[in-house]
Amino acid sequence: MITLTATALAAVRTAIARSADAAGGLRIMASGVDRAGPRYFLRLEREASAGDMVVEQDGVTLFIDGAAQLLAKDLRIDFVAASGRAGFVCGADLPAGVPADAPAPGGPRWH
Numbered sequence: 573m574i575t576l577t578a579t580a581l582a583a584v585r586t587a588i589a590r591s592a593d594a595a596g597g598l599r600i601m602a603s604g605v606d607r608a609g610p611r612y613f614l615r616l617e618r619e620a621s622a623g624d625m626v627v628e629q630d631g632v633t634l635f636i637d638g639a640a641q642l643l644a645k646d647l648r649i650d651f652v653a654a655s656g657r658a659g660f661v662c663g664a665d666l667p668a669g670v671p672a673d674a675p676a677p678g679g680p681r682w683h
Contacts, residue, residue, distance in 0.1 A: 583651035597633030602640040
């Protein structure tokens with residue numbers, strides 16, 4: 573199951589509101605696995621593609637591609653701004669307030 577934190581949901585809502593392309597939701601994609609785990613990619617999209625799982629979380633639509641459906645077991649996505657750096661971080665055991673020097677091997681990844 574993929575879960576976005578309240579901070580991540582707010583960041584996605586803001587990005588969708590500012591989108592020039594009338595984004596309909598957030599696409600979550602997975603590609604490849606290394607020693608730190610799957611690599612996730614996030615982007616705004618107008619609509620789902622064939623094979624996507626469409627999930628709504630607190631008013632935000634998620635388009636989850638086939639690879640992410642298979643690899644994203646208990647994935648948590650947060651939005652963090654720290655030390656002049658801001659972005660989404662993804663991890664199965666993502667703690668609150670991930671430090672700006674993440675990721676550690678096996679830990680969350682910045683996106």
